[in-house]
Amino acid sequence: MDVHLRHLRYFLAVAEELHFTRAAQRLFVSQPALSKQIRVLERELGFDLFERRSRDVVLTPQGEALLPGATATVAAWERAQQAAREAAEQRELVVGMQTAVGRGLQRRAMRRFGEQMPNCRVVLRLVDWTDPTAGLADGSSDVAFVWRPVQPRDISTRTLFSERRVVALPDDNLLAGKEEIPFADLLDEPFIALPPEAAELRDFWLATDARQGRAPVIGAVAEAADEVFEAIAAGLGVVLLAEGNAELYARPGITTRPVAGLSPAELAIAWRAEDTRPAVHAFLTALAAEPPRSDSSQF
Incomplete structure (x- = not known):
């Protein structure tokens, strides 16, 4: 019946x-x-x-x-x-990011997502560092690749990989000749800082927790990755970045070296906690097929 x-x-x-x-x-x-x-x-x-x-x-x-x-x-x-x-x-999914993701991660996720949602177009959106949520906070992105420790209220995150931090500095810097640089040797170096709006993320990339109370020397402030490396090439300072991004942002005249004594950097996928739309779920599922990766050399 x-x-x-x-x-x-x-x-x-x-x-x-x-x-x-x-x-x-x-x-x-x-x-x-x-x-x-x-x-x-x-x-x-x-x-x-x-x-x-x-x-x-x-x-x-x-x-x-x-x-x-x-x-x-x-x-x-x-x-x-x-x-x-x-x-x-939903015919379009906006993916926010602040740096290139690389590592083959994005390409593989896009392929899996396309298999699940063939009628949904993916739009990649580059967001400057003044918004550490990469567009999630104001709704201009549906999901976003973010660097921890970003964890605003009502936003969920899942770590995708963990890598040690390296320093990018001019080739003619005296520290560039070292195979590995203790962070203590960088305390007096001017740093390229993220804008104040980046809050905890700015502190993380300045490694304020490892400075034992010493304030960082700020050589310049940059709102996007390209600005950061232009400032380094101009001799305005150095910057910390995740090891996997060193190759992505390789520039003439800039050297990268591993830094000892720092916690690793973590890239995460983030989404609004209440967002249950199928396309968002499909993208998260596509990324879930990637096992979290950790570079053991960082420890």
Whole structure:
């Protein structure tokens, strides 16, 4: 026996209102029409759902037994409808980032995502360092590659890989000749800093927690990766970066060297915690196929 979803909605309205007239008003149907549809449902089921009284109604034991399942069925259908509408509406997924991701990670994720959501176009959006959430905070990005320790309220993150930090410095800097540079040797070097809006991320790339209370020397402030390396080439300072980004941002006249004594850098995928759209889920699933990678040499 197949029961129409409409009949279940009518049943739930009467069960919640315990009054046919109020339930009819809520459903925008006439009271006689509602009563007729409830009778049709009862005939199909083979038992009464309500005990009719002069001024109201109450659920019969059979009605009480049916109520949880009917509620769950209607709720599940509404969720399915919403998911289908969102899938139809979302034809574009905006992926925010502040630096090149590289490491083959983005390319592989895009391929898997395309297999799951062939009708959804991916747009890559480069966001400057004044927004450490890479567009998630203002809704201009749907998902984003971010560097920890970014973890604003209502934003979820998952670490994708962990790498040691290296320093990029001019070729003619005296420290460039070392195979590995203790961070203590960099304390007096001017640093290229992220803008103050980057907050904890600015502190992380200045390694303020490893300075034992000494304030960093700021040689310049940069809002994007290209600005950072232009400042280094101009001799304005040095900068810390993740080891995997050293090759991505290789420039003539700039050397990178591992730095000892610092915690690793972590790249994460981030999304708004309440965002359950299919395209967002598909992108996160595509990235989940990549096992978190950790460079053991950093420890």
